Amino acid sequence: MAHVLIMPRQGNTVESCIIVRWSAREGDSVSADRSVCEVETDKASFDVPAGSGGILLKILRAEGDDVPVLEPIAVIGAAGEDWRAALGSAAQAPGGATTAPEGGAAAPAAADSGTAAAGAAAPNAGDARAATGPEAPKESPGVSPRARRLAAQTAVDASALQGSGPGGRVLERDVAAAAAPLTAAARASAAATGAPLPSGGSALGGRIGVADLGAAKPASTPVKATAAGSPASPEIGPYSDTPLKGIRKIIADRMRASLAQSAQLSFDVSADAERISAVRARFKASDKALGLSEVTIGDLVLFAVSRVLPAFPMVNAHLVDGTLRTFERVHLGLAVDTPRGLMVPVIRNADRLSLAGISAEAKRLAAACLGGSISPDELSGSTFTVSNLGAFGIESFTPVLNAPEVGVLGVCTITKTFVPGPDGAPSLRSRMGLSLTVDHQVVDGAPAARIIKAIADAIGDIDLYLMK
C-alpha cells in the first residue's frame, strides 16, 4: 500500500508551507527517515522525511508552491505501484493517510485535492499541478473597517481582494486601487506588467490610462529580462537579480508593513557598563557547575529588560486594530542573525526565568534558528524584542518594531569613555549604547524616555537586580 506524504503540521499556527526544494526525485528510492524535501513556513524552514521507505512515485506539488498543511505532496510506494490509486483511497478514507484536519480551514482543500486527483482519467491528471486542485481557501485575514466602507461605496468585493496589510488584511488602499477606473488597455497593461496603479488618471473621466501607468513606455517594448551577469549597459556593468522569496520576502513584507503602520520613534542613551562587564567577567571565570560560565553580556541585558518591563506594561504590549493589548508576562523576542535572514525566537515568560534560565533558553533558541530546527511556535508570541548588534561595534541604531509589538530595544557596543566622576574629575568608564524604538501611537516621548532610562539604570546596577 503506497504512502501519501502530506505537508506536515508545523505547530499550531501554521496554515501552509512553501516547498523550497525537493531533495529527492521521482523514481528515487528513499528510506523512511530520509528528507525528501525542504519546506518553509513564514518563520522557519524544515526538512520533511519520507515517512515510509520505498520509491518516490509521484511529486504532487512543485517547488515554490504554497501548500496548506495536511495536503498531499507526494506518494511513496513500491516500484510499479499506481500512485493515483493511493491518492484515491486517501480521499475516500480521510481518517487514513491524510488524517482529518482539526481546524475547519484545511478541510475543503483536502477534499478538493482528493476529488481532483481521484479523477485520474481527466486529461490533465498526469500534471501534478492540475491534479492537486485549487488552493485551500485560507482563513480570511479580514477587511479593515475603512476598507469595508469604501468597498460598499465603490461596489468593490473587498473579500475577493489580495490585501496588502499584515497577513494579507485588506486595507482601504487595496479597495481604492481595485475601484480605480481603468481603460481597457490600461487594465490589460497593468495586469501584464504588475505596474502599481496611481491614485488618479489623466484619461477620459479621470480613468487611469496607459500613459498613467508610469514610464509611458509602450507595452510593445517590454523591458527585456537580463540574465544575471550579462551587462545591461556599459555604464551599469554586470549585475544579478534575486527575486525576494521565502524568509527574505517575509522579512521584507513585515518590515515594510511595520514602518507603514506604526509611528516609530527611537531614543538613544548609554548605560554605565562597568558593573555588567565586571559581573560578566566573574561569571566567565566561575565554576562551570554553577551554570553561569556561559552567560553573556547579551543575556544580562535580556535579564535586565525582563525585570524592568513589568513596570511598563504599555511597551510590553501589542497594538492591533486600534486596541492596545498589554501582557502580564514578558515574552522576549530575540533577534537572531541566520544565513537565511533575521529570525526572532521567543523566550517565554522571561520575567519568571532566572538569569541562567534566560541564558540557556537564548542559546537553545539561537542554535535552533541557525540549525533550521526551530519550531514555528517558538517564533511567535513575543511581547517585546531585543536586538543586539553590540558584537559588531554598532554604537546606536534605530531598531524596527516587530509588529504588532510597540517596543524594541537595540543593544549596542560597549565603549570606553571619560565621564565626570563624583568629584568632577574625568574617569574612564565603560558605557553601553542602548537604542529604544517605540510606537508613538501609544507611547509618548516622556514615557519612552522613562522606560529606556529604567533599562539603562538596571544595566548600570545589574548586580543589584541580580540580587532582587
Place this chain on the structure above:
Amino acid sequence: MSEYDVIVLGGGPGGYLAAERLGHAGRKVLLVEKEKLGGVCLNVGCIPTKTLLNSAKQYVHAKEAAKFGVNATGLSFDWGVMQSWKTEVVDKLVGAIALTEKKLGVEVVQAEGRFLGPGRVEVRGVAHQAAAVILATGSSPVMPPIPGARDNPKVVDSTGLLSAPAVPERLCVIGGGVIGIEFAGLFAALGSKVEIVEMMDEIVPFMDKEQAPLLRRAMKDVAFRLGCKVERIEGGKVVYRTKEGTEASPFDGAEADLVLMAVGRRPNLENWGAKESGLDFGPKGVTVDDRMRTNLSGVWAVGDLTGRSLLAHSAYRMAEVAVADILAASGAAEPEAGNRMRYDAIPWVVYGMPEAAGVGLTEEEAKRRGIEIKKASLPLRVSGRFAAENGFAAPGSVKVIAEAASGRILGIHVLGAYASEIIWGGAALIEQELRVVDVQQLVFPHPTVSEAIREAVWAL
C-alpha cells in the same frame, strides 16, 4: 466685489461656448466681441464653406446622377443664390448664438476689449472687473512676405475668396493644407481651373501617407504642384520654383483670376493687451497648461490663441475645460476627474471632394514615437451602403492602426463620403483606450459606411 464673475474676450467658438457654459452655471458673464458672434468659424470659416460646398456637391451629384438612373438636363448653378444661402445660414446661426447667450443671462457687448491684467478688461474706455478672465481672441490667416503678395487685389485670403463676386475661371491656391484643399475642391466642382502650389511633398501634412495621395487622385480636376516654393506673384501669375530648381507658373503661365493665400494661421496677439499685461506667450500662441491656465492668476486662454490645436472643436473643448476649472477654483463645483485638455484624440476633417477625416496617430507618427504597430487598410466599398451610393470605383479608404502588443487602437483614418460623421466614434475608441478585442464586441449599424471601421478592426 467684482462686477462680473467672468469676462470672456472673444466671441468665437471658444469664447461663446465658455460664456454659454458659465451662464448655464449661473455665473455673471461679460462676453466681449468686436465683430460678430461665432468668430471665424461661423462667419468666414467652417460654416460658410460647408454651405457653399453643399451647393457644389448638389451640382456634382446632379451631373453624375445618370449612372444611378436619374437624368438631369439643363444643369446650371447660380453663384449669387449660393452666396445668399450662405449668408442666410450664417446670419441665422449667429442670431441663434446671440439668443442663447441672452437666455443664459450672458451680457454681450460688441466692441474691442482690452485685457489690462488679471481680473481687468477695458471696453470702450471703461475698465471692468471680474474674478476670472478667459482670453479667446482667435487667429488670422498668415500673409507671408512673398514679393507681390501684398496689396495685390488678386491675392485673397479665405475670407476674401468666400465673398468672391463670381466663380473664378482660374484659381491658384498657395498651400495644400485643409483650407487650400477645401476651396480647391469647391471651385473645381463649380468649373474653375484649379492648381495648388504646395511647398511640402504631400498635401495635408497630418493625413495618413497612404490616404493623402488617394485624396489627391480623387480630386482629378485639381492640379497639384508639390514640393514647389512660390518665389513671387505678378498680378495673377504665381511664379514658383520646383525641387529641380526650374521656375514655372500654374496654368502654363496664364494669369489666375484669383490667388488664394492659404499657408496657415497665426494667433491674434496684437492690439488687445497681450504684451503689456505680462501674459506668457510665444510665436505659436499663449502658453497654457492642461486646464487652460495661463501664467497669470485668474486668467485662462482657449482656442486658436493657444496655438495648440487650431480647430473649432478643440476650442469648444478647451472652453469647457477652462470653465470647469474656473467653477472648481471658485468652489462652486467639485473638480471633475480627468477634466483636462487632452490632444491625443482630437479628430480632424478635411472637406475635400471627397472628404477625409482622422483621429489619433498616423503610421508615420507611431513610427516616429517608436511604437510598434499593426495596421489594416480596406477600401470603403466593403461597406454596402458606400458602394451603392458612390459606385465600386469611388475613392474611399479606411485605415486602423493599433499598438502591436496591446491591441490598443491608436489611430483611425477614413477617406470618403461620411468620413466626417463617423470619425467621432474613432475618437471615442481612442479616448477610452479600447483594444481591438474590445472594438470587436461593438455593434455597428448596418448598412452604414462606419461598418468599414469594424471590418478593418477585424482585419487586424
